[in-house]
Amino acid sequence: xxxxxxxxxxxxxxxxxxxxxxxxxxxxxxxNTVNWxxxxxxxxPKLLIYSNNQRPSGVPGRFSGSKSGxxxxxxxxxxxxxxEADYYCAAWDDSLKGVLFGGGTKVTVL
Amino acid sequence: xxxxxxxxxxxxxxxxxxxxxxxxxxxxxxxxxMHWVRQAPGKGxxxxxxxxxxxxxxxxxxxxxxxxAISRDNSKNTLYLQMNSLRPGDTAVYYCARxxxxxVETARGDYWGQGTLVTVSS
Numbered sequence: 001x002x003x004x005x006x007x008x009x010x011x012x013x014x015x016x017x018x019x020x021x022x023x024x025x026x027x028x029x030x031x032n033t034v035n036w037x038x039x040x041x042x043x044x045p046k047l048l049i050y051s052n053n054q055r056p057s058g059v060p061g062r063f064s065g066s067k068s069g070x071x072x073x074x075x076x077x078x079x080x081x082x083x084e085a086d087y088y089c090a091a092w093d094d095s096l097k098g099v100l101f102g103g104g105t106k107v108t109v110l
Numbered sequence: 111x112x113x114x115x116x117x118x119x120x121x122x123x124x125x126x127x128x129x130x131x132x133x134x135x136x137x138x139x140x141x142x143x144m145h146w147v148r149q150a151p152g153k154g155x156x157x158x159x160x161x162x163x164x165x166x167x168x169x170x171x172x173x174x175x176x177x178x179a180i181s182r183d184n185s186k187n188t189l190y191l192q193m194n195s196l197r198p199g200d201t202a203v204y205y206c207a208r209x210x211x212x213x214v215e216t217a218r219g220d221y222w223g224q225g226t227l228v229t230v231s232s
Contacts (some may be wrong), residue, residue, distance in 0.1 A: 003154075035218050037155070044205055044222040045147075045155060056220060088155050090217040097169050099145070099157035099217040 004028065004089050006102035013110045018076040020105045022089035025070050028100050032092040034072040036065055039086045039104075048087070049074060079109045112136040112221045114206050119226030126196050126230070132189040132206030132223055140164075140184035143209035145219050146191045148202035148228075158204070159191070162214045169214065174200075196230045203227050 005023040012018035022034065036049035047056055049065035052072065062077045072091075076083055089102040118130040132144070146158040159170045159180040168180055179192040189206050204226055207219030 032215070032217070037219075039155075044224055045207075045219070046222065047218065047220045050210065050218050050220070086154075090155075090157075092215045092217045094215075096172070097215075098171050099147075099160070101155045101157060101217075104154040 004091065004100050004102040006087075006089060006105045008103070009106045009108065011108040011110055012076070012079055014078055014080060016079070018079050018107060020074045020087055020089075020107070022072045022074070022102050023070065024072075024091060024100070027095040028070075028091040028093040029067065029072055030070040031094055034065065034067050035090045036063075036074045037088045037090065038083075039088065041085070045088065076107070079107065081109050083107060084109050112208065114208065114221060114223035116204060116206055116223045116226040119204065119228045121229045121231065122196055123232050124197055124230055127192070127194045128196060128228060130191040130193065130204055130206075130226060130228070132191075134187045134189065134206075134208070137208070139182075139187040141212065143212060143214050143216070144180075144182060144189045145207040145209060146180060146189075146204060147207055147219065147222075148200075148204045149225075150199075150202045153202075156202070157217075160209065160214055160216075161189070163212050167214045193228070196228075198230050201228060201230050 033051045037045040038048045039045045052067040053065045208221045210218035
């Protein structure tokens, strides 16, 4: 089963903005909403962004999501050390009739 | 508060069967669709299946279609995953996750359990 395409790694300092891209196609990101998950080392994934750009309660405002066409992105404005984690995008695929996950991006805070 | 607790994992030989359970509490279980998602050691997340809140609308990943069966018992607030003809490639931590609502065609999982490890090895 195919995956959504993410860069394997990203990094930044607390004064920068870290952006993670997620590339898909017309049958997934192009026609459905994108969700982002954060997985801290040794823990279960946690919903970070849903419906492209909505933050569940409790998620810090430095996390934001956007979508354009068949791509989406997650931004971390001023990453903190506790944000070091793996980040996954996910979307429903209308052709496969299932959920696709990106391969994951490991974020390092310098 | 919402809690999802998986159980039933273990070590099995190739070709064996195993049934996972996910006990839900803290929310109205029969108002939400539910996912199973797995993660092989050191790898990324792989979606396995979703079942609608009422149980009859179900979708599977191609990799498990015909071998795995998702089901739910709303009277017991429990989600299940029956896994047959297990292969070494099925070795993973299996998570249950609550979808955002009644929608089935969704990648949203707003609460996750802690996972249960399934190891398929001879």
